[in-house]
Amino acid sequence: MRPARALIDLQALRHNYQLARSASGSKALAVVKADAYGHGALPCAQALAAEADGFAVACIEEALELRYGAIAKPILLLEGFFEAAELELIDQHELWCVVHSLWQVEAIERARLRRPLTVWLKLDSGMHRVGLSPADYQAAYRRLQACGQVGKIVLMSHFARADELDCPRTAEQLALFNAAREGLAGEISLRNSPAILGWPQVVSAEPASDWVRPGIMLYGATPFGEPQALAAQLQPVMTLESKIISVRELTAGEPVGYAGNFVTERPSRVGVVAMGYADGYPRHAPTGTPVSIDGQSGRLIGRVSMDMLCVDLTDLPAAGLGSRVELWGKQVLASEVAARAQTIPYQLFCNLRRVPRVYCGR
Template identity: 65%
Template sequence: MRPARAFIDLDALRHNYRLARELGGHKALAVVKADAYGHGAVRCARALEPEADGFGVACIEEALELREAGIRAPILLLEGFFQADELALIDRHDLWCVVQATWQIEAIERARLQRPLTVWLKLDSGMHRLGLAPDEYRACLQRLRALPQVREVVAMTHFSRADELDSHRTQEQLENFHRVIDGQGVGGSQMTASVANSAALLGWPAIRAQFARPGLMLYGATPFAAPHPLADRLRPVMTLESQVIAVRELGEGEPVGYGARFVTERPTRVGVVAIGYADGYPQFAPNGTPIWIDGQPGRVIGRVSMDMLTVDLDGHPEAGIGSRVELWGNHIRAGRLAERAATSAYRLLCGLKRVPRTYLGG
């Protein structure tokens, strides 16, 4: 069997979820969309369900996968529904639903449901992607509250630049949000709200609402370009490993791999590792990108191929065929690799393909 493997540490996942809830101060909706950012949505949800306040997914297909696997906790459709006929499935499977446009409200008004919905009404506070404009939000809120098809309405928004700690945009968006929703609670109470994604939880600790929505941080990756004391408390959940499958003894001046992007400057032992860009490793990781060989730091040399990459074995005299190579994980953080490869930790984790996952920690 091909030796490439992704090890998923479920204890680390639970640790990161608890940190998110601690920072949020109230409840935390664990975001497991995109197959839990490449970690396996069903297994991650099962690991978190005993303590999670609910889960967030992108679409109804992802929600149904969790329900079919026996997940009974609340599940929020973060993009809402795309056609009115999805409301029947939302009703049948007791899903929570984001509403971000007036046509969705009209669809709910026409729907014949077995039970009332929990709706998360999204405000466009300045990201300008999805959400109702501030001048129409309150009217839509009252419209939903008047419907027998609606049980509860939660106010939500999404920050566009919370990962930029020197930007004023997050505070501006928060002020816009409160300008619209303050005073809109029922019976004088504060309206239930959700504003904080991973970057807001870690980088803006003063921002709190009843529901946090941690995503990237659950999986142990930082949303920030620079070290951050709270992000440093995260534990990587995925360790991507493979093995050396061949060793080449090359002389000085020999090219390695496609395009001769690396040429040896001295006699060099080169290890060939069974992993490549078809598995999700970045194709254009530069020469010198860090990896870990048998528990010691090493480096990638040459261009990454579809199924293989090459590493420098000089300084690793005991390494050879069968040596373990960590591509990212506890020693090589996904964010560090992403920075070297001009990509993002989101793309690395979500882009994992063709690699079997092994789950640790129950």
């Protein structure tokens, strides 16, 4: 069997969820959209089911996977519904729903539901992706309140630049949100992972009644480009690993891999690892990207191939055929690999494919 695999530490997942709740003082929706950022939505939800206040997914297909997997906790559809016909399934499975457009308000007004909906009314406070405009926000709230189809309304928005700790945009968005919701009753949800970790000032008068939405921090990766005290307490959940399947002894001046963009400067030992961009490892990770080989620091050399990549074994004489290689995880942080490949940990995790996931810490 090919040795590439992703180890998923469910105890680390629970630790990170508890950190989000304790740091925020609020209720927390565990964000498990996009297959839990590549970690497996249902196993992750099952691991958190006893303690999570609820879950958040992108769409109804993701929500139904959890419901069919016996997840009974509240599930929020972060993108709401895409057509009015979905309201029947939302009603049937008791899902919570983001409303971000006036056509959705109109669809709810026309619907005939068996039970009142829980709606999360989203304001566009400056992200300019989805959300009601400040001019429409109060009227939409009052229409939903009056239509008889809605039992509870949570007031929400989304920060565009909370991962930039010195950026004034987050404070500007918060001020706009507070102005738009003036006079409206309801719980509040503003904080995603970077806001939970880096913006403690983003709280309401009653934070314990509000909701946070931890996403990337659940999986143990920092959303920041620089060190941050609370993010340093996160525990990596995924360890991507494989083994060395071949060792080459090369003289100085020999090219390694496609395009020969790495050339040995001295007599070298090169290890070939069963891992490539078809598994989700970033093709553009350059020479020097860190790896761990049998627990020792190592580096990637040459261009990443579809199924294989090469590492430098020259200074690791004990390493060889069968040596374990960690591509990211507890010894090599995904954020370090992402920075070298000029991407973000979110993409590394979500791009994972073909590699079997092995769960521990149940």
